[in-house]
Amino acid sequence: MGVFSIQAQNIVRYDLFVRDTIVNFTGKEKRAIAVNGQIPMPTLTFTEGDIAEIYVHNELDEETSLHWHGLFLPNKEDGVPYLTQMPIPPHTVHKYTFPIIQHGTHWYHSHFGLQEQIGMYGSMILNKRPDDKTFRKGIDDLPTLPIVLSEWTDYKPENVHRMLHNASDWFAIKKGTTQSYAEAIKQGYFKTKVHNEWKRMNAMDVSDVYYDKFLINGKSENDDTSLKGLKAGDKVRLRISNGGASSYFWLTYAGGKITVVANDGNDVDPVEVDRMLIAVSETYDVVVTIPADNIAFEFLATPEDRTKSASIYLGEGIKQLTSPLPKLKYFEGMEMMNGMMKMNGDLDQMGMNMSMQQMDMNVVMYPEITGPEANGKKAKVEMDGEEPSTHKMEQMDGMDGMEGMKMNEDMYKSNELSDITTLNYAMLKSPTQTTLPDEAPVKELRFTLTGNMNRYVWSLDNKVISESDKILIKKGEKVRITLYNNSMMRHPMHLHGHDFRLLNGQGEYAPLKNVVDIMPMETDVIEFEANAEGDWFFHCHILYHMMSGMGRVFSYENQEPNPLIPNPQLALRKLKSDDRDFHIMAENDFATNGNDGQLMVQSTRWSFGTEWRLGYNDMHGYETETHIGRYIGKMQWLMPFVGFDWRYRKLGHNEVEENLFGQKNTKDKRSLVSVGVNYTLPMLVVAQAEIFTDGNVRLQFERNDIPVTQRLRMNLMWNTDKEYIGVLRYIATRNLGITTHYDSDMGFGVGLNLNY
């Protein structure tokens, strides 16, 4: 692996050869990126006091860069393209070098584009020196196994990103989480489903992407580890990094309890739990015991959506499995979300003080905590200490959600609800004091985590990176940041180049971290000492959220220029280009009575959409409508636009038609400009008001993609030109559907729908 160490200078050198590779996780060959021929990338091991020299040989035909996650280092070594360096050009070598001035479990990954999703992640282990004052006998001297968690999808990550932006529900179909009307009716949640759409929400989910495989150290099943000859009573330290692009993992162990001893590379007082959730990009060190001889005990990593899992076995012999996590109760989750969502798209904390993962609203979905599906509702009401009453149940299902109901915070504390102990942030305590210098001036910042699931826009204070300025901080300041999550998903917020104290109620012993996972409606406070000059990224570590613009840059005032950024203006423009990308969606229906389709090109705020129809029968001709609009507000329900309308019919009867308002127009030939506005109403109905250059006005109501069954969608449209359309589409594959529709112009037809 090209590792050698020169004792006198303590220089530890690694050579990393980054190359294209072909992998086969699913039976299909796909492109990935391997470093030194392996996925994950090789584990890099150093000891505090070493000097790291890492030579990155970029043998790709594209640029790259590597970020050393959790490390304190000079800003120009941090590996963020266009911020701390220019990307490493193809077929060149770049040297990273920095002194190792800390210890702990960290990891490294590509920070360029979406390369992290296809193999560019690896473990980075910084050992304590044996004479370290904080050396813990019985922990720091245990046999150790680095573990990197990740996931694999056969879709190209660019395609995943595009599908997320286009609100394709293909991932939900693959996961079995469409929560269609048919499923809702069958399971007794029809009112819940209507209520959900009334509040303009789509199906409930805990993660965005469907993955083909989940991986521990690059495999779904690891029978053989580097740890040999383990006997009953032996303890093992697992140094776990979550290198997944967008998956949180539950960790459970067939051999009993898990003892957490470090988090994000920092020691914590040992705490024993039954299970824990590791957020995207966090690291945890845990100690587990081999309870018996001749048995291989499963250590299981289950993604939050519980679709699949990955295992590694500790010990040798017959396999002892741990129980798989039961399927989520999605409709219970939907009901919970309905209760939290206000009509304006904000979340309603209902007076509850949520922070540090202690109250997990998702417990309503966990059968192992709140009982199996059928008893879900009953259990919830009884927890309040009252008999289940029909009146109360109606109140919970009703359009007012849970307003007016006395909420009990304990209803969501999973450790109070069952014998299963789940780790949360409040349980983490640093073994040493972590207080910052008292006399330092404090800079207070506050961010609201904002987002929009339907259009896949993720932001801070409703601004993406390209819409915001760098945030200036001063060396020596204490920067205190309050984060409130007003979005429907959790976000693992990561700070580069610094550890922060997570103010979790442990006072002077608040744990040091560099990632804080914030659940919906939670408020968390972090603080750090501004002690490392440079431009440092602070961002959500869900790869597709980051690339959508969820982050900020902290920039030290009056800093020295970075020699690796020769043209700061160009670099800044490139940095901001990520979230300015346009995403394309196209579909076309080839039907017996005609041909219709649409093309959409959209960005964070802008939308360019054009629809066309080509009729074969009564309407022998074609028409196109094009709208260029800009989405307004956090929820992006409002979109003013300008339009172009053009139609032509070969065999026109030259008849004059009258709309509902008595305005006349000819349908045969038309070439008009318009202005108008779209507004998304409850039930996800898009109302459109449009005025054309000939003075005509059109009002239109349209609802697309009503989930009738898992794979059946319905579109409905009606407007004041007395036009209407009804479409049923059966989704056969990702790109192919079978449709039947009735259209006031083109009549009845059946066809094939192709979409990209």
Ligand SMILES: [Cu+2]
């Ligand atoms: Cu996020």
